[in-house]
Amino acid sequence: MDYQVSARKFRPGTFEDVIGQSHVVQTLINSITTKRIAHAFLFSGTRGVGKTTVARIMAKALNCEQGPTGTPCDRCANCVEITQGTSTDVIEIDGASNTGVDDVREIRENVKFTPFRGKYRVYIIDEVHMLSNSAFNALLKTLEEPPPHVVFIFATTEIHKIPATILSRCQHYNFRRISRAEIIQRLRHVASADELTVDDRSLAALARAAEGSMRDALCLLDQAVAFGGKTIRHDDLQTLLGAVPHEQVRAMVGAIVAQDGASAIRVIATLLDQGHDLRAYVSDVVEYLRNLLIISIVPAGQRPDALAGLVDLADEDLRQAIADASALTTDHLQDLFRIFSQCEETLRATSHPRFALEAAAVRATRLTASQTAAPTTPAAPDRPTVTARPAPTPVTAARPTPAPLPRATASTPASPPPATPTPPPAAPAPQRTAAPFPENTWEKVVERIEQQYPNIAPFLAMGRMTSVEGDRFLVAYPPTASVAATRIQTDDAQRAVADASVALLGRPMRIQVIELSGAQSAGPTVAQLRAEKERAQKQTLLQQTKSHPLVKQAVDVFGGDVVEVRSPREEDKRG
DSSP, X not given: OOOOOHHHHTOOOSGGGOOSOXXXXXXXXXXXHTTOOOSEEEEEOSTTSSHHHHHHHHHHHHHOTTOSOSSOOSOSHHHXXXXXXXXXXEEEEETTTOOSHHHHHHHHHHTTSOOSSSSOEEEEEETGGGSOHHHHHHHHHHHHSOOTTEEEEEEESOGGGSOHHHHTTSEEEEOOOOOXXXXXXXXXXXXXXXXXXXXXXXXXXXXXXXXTOHHHHHHHHHXXXXXXXXXXXXXXXXXXXXXXXXXXXXXXHHHHHTTOHHHHHHHHHHHHHTTOOHHHHHHHHHHHHHHHHHHHHSOGGGTTGGGXXXXXXXXXXXXXXXXXXXXXXXXXXXXXXXXXXXXXXXHTTOSOHHHHHHHHHHHHHHHHHHHHHTTTSOOOOOSTTTTOOOTTHHHHHHSSOTTHHHHHHHHSOOSOTTTTTSSGGGTHHHHHSOBOOOHHXXXXXXXXXXXXXXXXXXXXXXXXXXXEETTEEEEEEOGGGHHHHHHTTSHHHHHHHHHHHHHHHSSOOEEEEEEOOTTOOOOOOHHHHXXXXXXXXXXXXXXXXXXSHHHHHHHHHHOOOOOOOOOHHHHHHHO
């Protein structure tokens, strides 16, 4: 016998053999059993999930010599002819190549003829969405009132292209994607029938690459057999699929755990040397981080049984994932998932995918380090603009620890001798009430957020710092800035403020928005602070320039006065 691909050789012949579409199969069996057979069916779903296969089984069930029955025998003459595609009562039409009105008119002329051997004439039109509008219109009347011996079965992968007039005349069945567990089970059955040797990791890789399509999974299995013979090795399968080796994904996670940015960069360089697609790699990293996140929230005593339906990994890969998840906290995993998800979106539009991925990898390694070292490490002065002002530094250093503040305020007023020793027990209470917050520190927070989250900082700069209460910044917004006030209360904005305050103050802070009334006092906005700072710098520079000996000599010789002084940087911006 000639060779047949696995998708045809192991195509289901009865409803019992269909996998992954129990909701469709059960409904069709009940409709046949109760003699409530519709005159038109519409099967929709992605490729390779069984639409045409179920349509053929439906035709068998209607024309079986023992039927109509929900369990066709698959052995009688009618069933065998339908399986071989030679039945005169079952007409399969490709909608992609028969799109015109003349093809539909031919159907309209032929539906009047009674079946030759079976009880029904079944028209199966595949890819029905390819029919033209005129062809759909020509089919409407026949589809709505066909002869009692005619059944139409339409199949499509793009249900949104079907006109509403056609949908309203059909019973619509939506075929879902087949789960990985069901694909693996079917592939294992096929491998056993063909005497193939395939390990669980290879079956899981095939199911992952199939993306819910049973036909794609069987085609990939045939390719693997053609590549490596009866024994399929996982390394050969990875090469065939062009997939990123799972070891490289774990190597990135290992570099993040070790807080080693250089190792993470080397992993990316290795991927490029091997010719892998960085977008596919980031997708695998996101999926693996998702699995680690799921593992981290499941109690250790309930693993691995509780993970059976949540994480699609082979036993060996699951043990490795559990070990990796134990090295990271749930919060770390959430932040890592966010970083690489944003990187995946960036890679779709950027022309420099390597640079974007390297930046995300370095950020991921530093994120873990900052979170674990935040309680003991002071604010990192990694940018000169943040630490430019030396005067307010002692105030910001004292802000994270609430205890020293009452002592400092108690020690400053030395004039009242007996009254000062009494309030120390009540000192913590005033500390939690609203107190003026240093303007320069709020400016540092906004500047740090501006460097890391440029889409959030403008909304923060529009607010006016009023005070601080415990772990909350009280920021006032006028009624006209309601959009900015709403934007900074999102989770992303609160997280950005928390990250910046951890780096600068040593503890996470949140923002509480208050409405700015006319009589309420509030500090200036960051934009006003910067303008004032720039004016002061220009005034100082002007005074220094006027007092310079060379400038004085030039003024004496040529006359006039120094009105304005510009730095070379300002001239570059103007030019």
